[in-house]
Amino acid sequence: MKKTLLFIEDESVIHKTLSDVLEGEKYDIVSALDGEIGLRMAKEKHPDLILLDLVMPKMNGFEVLEALKKEESTRDIPVIVLTNLEQMEDIQKAIDLGATTYLVKSNYNLNEVVAIIEKATKGGAV
Amino acid sequence: MNAREFFLKFNLGEECKKYGTPLWQCPQFLFVIMGLLIILSVVFSFVLGERYIRDPQVTLIFILALTGVLLSIAFTITRSFEQLAEANRMKTEFISIVSHQLRSPLTNLKWGLDYLMTEGKMQQTAEEAGYFQILKENVGRMHEMVNDLLTVSRAEQGRLPFEEKEFPLEEVIKAVLLEFHSSAVASNVEIKIDGEKVPKLWSDPSLVRHVLSNLVDNAIRYAWRGMDGERGHKKERSRIVIRYFQAGATIRCQVEDNGVGIPQQDQRFIFRKFFRSGNAVRHQTEGSGLGLYIVKSLLERAGGQIGFESEENKGSTFWFTLPIKPS
Numbered sequence: 001m002k003k004t005l006l007f008i009e010d011e012s013v014i015h016k017t018l019s020d021v022l023e024g025e026k027y028d029i030v031s032a033l034d035g036e037i038g039l040r041m042a043k044e045k046h047p048d049l050i051l052l053d054l055v056m057p058k059m060n061g062f063e064v065l066e067a068l069k070k071e072e073s074t075r076d077i078p079v080i081v082l083t084n085l086e087q088m089e090d091i092q093k094a095i096d097l098g099a100t101t102y103l104v105k106s107n108y109n110l111n112e113v114v115a116i117i118e119k120a121t122k123g124g125a126v
Numbered sequence: 127m128n129a130r131e132f133f134l135k136f137n138l139g140e141e142c143k144k145y146g147t148p149l150w151q152c153p154q155f156l157f158v159i160m161g162l163l164i165i166l167s168v169v170f171s172f173v174l175g176e177r178y179i180r181d182p183q184v185t186l187i188f189i190l191a192l193t194g195v196l197l198s199i200a201f202t203i204t205r206s207f208e209q210l211a212e213a214n215r216m217k218t219e220f221i222s223i224v225s226h227q228l229r230s231p232l233t234n235l236k237w238g239l240d241y242l243m244t245e246g247k248m249q250q251t252a253e254e255a256g257y258f259q260i261l262k263e264n265v266g267r268m269h270e271m272v273n274d275l276l277t278v279s280r281a282e283q284g285r286l287p288f289e290e291k292e293f294p295l296e297e298v299i300k301a302v303l304l305e306f307h308s309s310a311v312a313s314n315v316e317i318k319i320d321g322e323k324v325p326k327l328w329s330d331p332s333l334v335r336h337v338l339s340n341l342v343d344n345a346i347r348y349a350w351r352g353m354d355g356e357r358g359h360k361k362e363r364s365r366i367v368i369r370y371f372q373a374g375a376t377i378r379c380q381v382e383d384n385g386v387g388i389p390q391q392d393q394r395f396i397f398r399k400f401f402r403s404g405n406a407v408r409h410q411t412e413g414s415g416l417g418l419y420i421v422k423s424l425l426e427r428a429g430g431q432i433g434f435e436s437e438e439n440k441g442s443t444f445w446f447t448l449p450i451k452p453s
Contacts, residue, residue, distance in 0.1 A: 013234040017241050084229040088287050105233045106269055110240035 003121045006030045006047035008038030008064060009082070010056045014105075018051070021114050027121075035059030039067050042074045049121050052099075054083040054090065062093060069098040078120055082113070151206045160199045167192040214282075221279040225272045232272065235265050267412060274416040278399065281423035286333075288427055290452065293331045295324060295377055299368055302338045306346060315349045316363060317342070321370040324377050328452045329428050337424055337432075338379065340417045341444045342366065345383040348409055348442075373447060376430070380445035388436040396434070397422045405438065421446075 005027050007015055012033065019029045030045050032038035036058045042050060050068070054061030061081065068074045078100040083090075086104045094102050100120065103113065142152035149155050167189070174185050239262050242248055243255075250258065280286050299319060310317050327334065349364035370379040388396060392403035400415040407413075425432050429449050436442035 011230060011234060013238060017234075017237045020241060021244075084226060084233065087285075106229045106236070106272075110237040111244070113237075 002026065002028050003048040004028045004030060004045055005117065005121070006032065006038065006041055006045060006050045008032045008035060008041075008050060008056070008061070009053040010034060011053070014053075014082075017110060018113070018117075021110065022117065035061065035064040039064050042068055042077065043071065046073065047077060049117065050077055050079045051082050051117070052079050054081060054085050054094070062097060065094065065097045065099060080116070080120060151202070151209070153203055153206050153210070156199055156203045156206065160196060160203070163192070163196060163199070167196070218279050218282045221275050222283075225276040225279065228268075228272050232265060232269050236262075236269065239265060271414050271416075274414050274420060277420050278416055278423075281420065281427070286424065286427050288330050288333065290328060290330055292326045292328050294326050295334070295370055295379060296321065298331055298335050298338060299370070299379075302335060302342055303368075305339060306342050309343075309346055310366075313346050313349055314364060315346050316365045318365065318367050319369075320367055322372070324370060324372050325450050327377060327448055327450060329430075329448050333424050333428055334448065337421050337446060338368075338381070340421050341381040341446075342368070344417065344444070345381050345385060345442075347413070348406060349383060349385040372450075375451065376447040376449055378445055378447045380443050382441065382443040384441040387438040387440050387442050388434075389438045393434075393436060397432075 015031045023029045032041045035056045052061050081094045081099045081102045091102050141154045345366045367382040395401045399419045402415040432446040434444040
């Protein structure tokens, strides 16, 4: 059965590269270019996994994460934070708010991120 | 600080030029003026006090006037220090913001190239694949430089992450060896470990790994590549020895190489930001000149020390020490 992934990220290139690699037999991709739309999409589509950027217009990633974890229908969706912020306080804040994993984008290549997403959607620890 | 550097501190014109401020805002100049005024005011107070001993009001008014002048100079000095500190803070913040902003487009480039270079995704000629590889390597270099700038900015803000725990140094050495195995083989460099049984360290293992990785990376980069191009005779095989032992309450670890070495005249600048010695630039065009500055900052953060001995064309030994027990 196909899994649904929601990317909440304001960089369209990231959407394109991840979608081009992942979209197909295994995944349906839903894209949101800001936090507000992302939160609405999460409530509507109930994805299997959310990839969340932190620095975004309208509503930043921390606010989205907090709202996702407050809402009963989205509370249990695993969230992978995918950002270029790497200060300890940002990582701690995201984990405290309920992020499953925190990845610093520039430290990973595309294939590594794809492998982490695949593992997470199979229910494996990442 | 040697004697020459000590006396250079008294060259106010040169010292003030470094800050780029006008003379009347330069702290060193203002300190000298204030010092002279204090001496003069003491002498004048004494002379006036002696002459107008029966009329203390004149002396009092004079001393009050001088105190006012000294206070205004002290205020200007404080202000100029504040401005310098603010300029330094803004510079560090600027580097931090720019580095973060650069990371996003760099990630986009990196992932875009990763996609294009994934096997089976695109049909490429050998020439195109070669160009993609060049692009990927240069994105990697830029990424490294941005990371270095961020680390420097954090070091200067005193915000380097530091998580202490007990760990054996040997484990870090093995991890670093594994990391550099392929580049050592590619550069025909032999790496050996020579260590005695040492107590566990109490420090941040990722910090120690960063330090050791940088020293080993430098030793490989600046190893001889078979032939000595300048003199045309064959050098002995490049070798690196990682040696470690206990030295009092510290553990000393050193990376010895028989590489290109550092010219005598460059040695005192080697831990400065953006400095690269002349022969290093000739030998290896890549490098930001930030690596050893970062290593020194990291070791200072961990309560350690770093130093080196080097001779041009013979090799270098970079050593660092770290305390065994928590400070």
